[in-house]
Structure formats: C-alpha cells, structure tokens
Amino acid sequence: MSWLHLASVLLATVVTTATADPKIPLDPSKADQIALQQERNERVTVPVTIRGMGPYRFMVDTGAQATVVSSALADRLGLNDRSPAVLVGLASKEPVETAVIPEFGLGSHEFDILNAPIVSAANLDGADGILGLDSLQNQRVLIDFVKKRILVADAKTLGGNLGYEIIVKARRRLGQLIITGARINGVETDVIVDTGSQGSVGNLALLDRLRRASVLGENTMTDVNGATLTAPVRNGQSIQISNMTLNNIPIMFADAPAFRTLGLDSKPALILGIEELKIFRRVAIDFTKRQVLFDLPRGVREHDSIIGATIGVGV
Numbered sequence: 001m002s003w004l005h006l007a008s009v010l011l012a013t014v015v016t017t018a019t020a021d022p023k024i025p026l027d028p029s030k031a032d033q034i035a036l037q038q039e040r041n042e043r044v045t046v047p048v049t050i051r052g053m054g055p056y057r058f059m060v061d062t063g064a065q066a067t068v069v070s071s072a073l074a075d076r077l078g079l080n081d082r083s084p085a086v087l088v089g090l091a092s093k094e095p096v097e098t099a100v101i102p103e104f105g106l107g108s109h110e111f112d113i114l115n116a117p118i119v120s121a122a123n124l125d126g127a128d129g130i131l132g133l134d135s136l137q138n139q140r141v142l143i144d145f146v147k148k149r150i151l152v153a154d155a156k157t158l159g160g161n162l163g164y165e166i167i168v169k170a171r172r173r174l175g176q177l178i179i180t181g182a183r184i185n186g187v188e189t190d191v192i193v194d195t196g197s198q199g200s201v202g203n204l205a206l207l208d209r210l211r212r213a214s215v216l217g218e219n220t221m222t223d224v225n226g227a228t229l230t231a232p233v234r235n236g237q238s239i240q241i242s243n244m245t246l247n248n249i250p251i252m253f254a255d256a257p258a259f260r261t262l263g264l265d266s267k268p269a270l271i272l273g274i275e276e277l278k279i280f281r282r283v284a285i286d287f288t289k290r291q292v293l294f295d296l297p298r299g300v301r302e303h304d305s306i307i308g309a310t311i312g313v314g315v
Contacts, residue, residue: 045127046150049105050077056128060150061196062141062285063258063271064132065175067101067113068224070121073128074099079118087117089223090201090256096225106135107152123226130196130224133175133287140286143195145278155286164284166244166294173262177290182270183240184251185210189268191241193285193292197273200236200251206268207253210234219252229254239270244294249276 047055056073066087069079079099087096101113113134124130142151142158151158161167170177179191184202187209199219202210213234220230236249251270259265277283282295 046106046131048129048131049103050101051103052105053077054105057126058129058131059124059127059196060141060143061130061132061194062136063176063192063194063196064130065134066098067104067116067132067135068119068124068130069099069101069116070124070128071118072121074116074118079116082118083115085115085117087119087225088257088261089225089227090221090254090258091223091229092225092227093257094225094227104135106131109152111135119224120226123222123224136285137175137287140284140288142282142284143277144282146281155289158284161291161293163295164282164293165296166242168242168292168294170290170292172287172290175287176262177285177287177292178262178264179241179292183238184268184270185213185237187268189270190264191270191272192262193277193283194271195274195277197271199273199275200249201256201271201273202236202251202253203259203265203269204253204255205266206251206270207232207234209268210236210251213237216250221252221254229256239272244296246276246279 045057045059048058049055050073058067068087079101081100082097085096085098087094096117096119098115098117101116104111104113116129121128136152139152140155140158144151155161168179170179172178176192179193182189182191184206187206189202189206201221213236216233216235218230219233220228222228231252231254233250233252236251237247239246239249255265258271259269262269279297280294281297282293284291284293284295286293
C-alpha cells in the first residue's frame with residue numbers, strides 16, 4: 001500500500017500574501033463555481049488563469065500555506081521576479097526560489113500572488129501548481145463531492161450553515177485552521193483538514209500514544225520537494241470530531257517538518273486527508289469564521305458502512 005503525498009506545503013521564511021478582489025457575490029447563483037476534477041491519485045484540481053492565459057490545473061491544498069507553481073509553467077510565463085526562500089514539505093525542508101504571479105484568476109476573483117514557491121513539475125504529479133491558503137483566506141471553500149465542484153465565496157453566499165450536521169470551531173495558526181479537542185483511539189489530538197493529502201498522517205507524539213494500535217504495514221510518501229519517506233501505518237480505530245466518529249482509518253506516522261513548523265510536534269496531531277473527506281457529501285472550510293463543516297451522506301445512521309469506514313453520529 002502506497003501513496004504519493006504532497007500535503008502541508010509551508011513557506012517558512014517568507015510570508016506569502018494575496019491581494020484579493022474585494023467584490024464578493026451576494027447572490028448564491030453568482031458564487032464562484034469551479035469544476036472539481038478528480039485526478040488518478042484521488043486529489044482534486046481546479047482551473048486557474050494567469051495573465052488571462054490558461055486554464056492551468058492547480059491542486060487544491062487546504063494544508064498548504066503558499067500557492068506553488070511548477071518550474072515549467074513559471075518559465076513558460078516568464079515569471080522572472082524571483083526571491084530565495086525555504087519550502088517545508090512533509091518529508092523535507094529545501095531552499096527554493098519564489099516568483100510573483102500577477103493577475104492570478106480563480107473563478108471571478110483575480111489577485112496577485114507575491115511569493116509563490118517554484119518546484120519541479122515532476123513533484124506535482126503532473127499538475128501546474130498547488131492552490132494554497134494565501135489564495136483562500138477570507139473565503140469559505142466548499143468542496144461538493146456529490147456534484148463534483150468547488151465553490152468559493154463568503155458563507156452567506158454559499159447558504160450559510162444550512163444542511164451541515166457537524167460544525168466544528170477551529171483555531172488559526174500560520175493561516176491553517178486547526179481543530180482542537182478531537183480524539184483518536186481516546187487520545188486528544190489536534191486535526192488539520194488537508195485536501196492536498198491523499199491519506200491521513202499523524203505525528204510521532206500521536207504514535208507514542210497509539211503504540212497498541214494494530215499495524216497495517218508501511219507507506220511511502222513523496223513531498224512537494226521530491227523527498228521520500230517510508231513510515232509505518234496503524235489503524236485509527238476511532239477518530240472522534242465533535243459528535244462524529246470515523247472508524248477504521250489508516251494513519252501513516254512520520255516525523256514531518258510540517259508539524260514542527262506549525263508547533264504541533266510535541267503533542268498529538270493528525271493531518272486528515274482527502275480519502276477520509278470523500279466519505280462526506282460536502283466539506284466546507286470557512287477561514288473567516290474559523291469553522292470546518294461536514295455534510296453527512298444521506299441516510300447515514302449510526303455505524304453505517306461508508307467507503308471502507310464507518311461513521312457514528314452522537315446525539
């Protein structure tokens with residue numbers, strides 16, 4: 001069992017910002033609706049434009065602080081305004097160049113990305129880049145797995161909290177939203193919802209507390225810098241978030257630099273990947289209200305089997 005992992009791209013030495021279009025649609029029918037493309041590795045990409053050209057395929061990564069562009073695309077577009085930086089991936093920290101990306105178009109929004117790390121296209125599994133948190137702040141990102149689309153707007157435009165059975169408050173750190181108070185096999189754990197990770201990854205502090213969890217084997221991940229890491233996989237018998245419980249989730253455990261950058265290396269922490277998010281009909285990540293919202297599959301009752309896992313819903 002193996003997966004290619006590109007999650008948690010954190011720009012450690014440069015603060016990456018974006019100047020967003022202040023115009024936010026008020027009519028839900030006018031919210032940015034971006035077709036959701038499912039790649040062969042189960043990640044999702046959206047089309048973006050740069051200087052009116054494209055569309056280019058960028059992976060949606062809510063675990064990535066910075067928007068990343070492939071070296072091939074940066075060279076082709078003549079993005080030559082560059083600066084040095086350090087890029088932190090799940091398996092490594094590497095020096096890179098960053099580029100200014102002018103007129104970056106996402107749906108109806110257009111803004112400039114001031115510091116986009118440049119990485120080899122080979123490390124992006126064929127995508128043109130990664131859409132990071134600097135492109136998504138002050139927005140709600142709604143991933144609709146049923147209708148296969150992503151909507152980007154404010155919460156009101158996207159229908160508020162209507163239809164979400166599970167709404168969880170989160171705290172913000174370096175742009176990330178971190179769910180606190182979750183429990184994995186009874187161990188209190190911080191959770192990051194990461195659409196750029198195919199599977200779920202735990203830190204060593206969590207592994208120390210879950211030594212008795214059954215071993216499922218090993219996985220190998222390759223991060224955005226091209227560094228690989230092989231690590232053990234154990235069974236997350238019970239992952240409880242609010243009054244929702246996911247059962248039998250495989251968790252890969254690694255001493256990832258991303259955990260240290262977020263200050264999450266000394267206490268149990270988990271990156272919850274796209275394979276687990278696909279269990280739900282919709283998942284919304286609201287960076288303004290600091291909320292993560294889950295829409296359960298229709299007809300789900302306590303301990304119904306969903307995509308190889310079970311969901312239990314508390315009262």
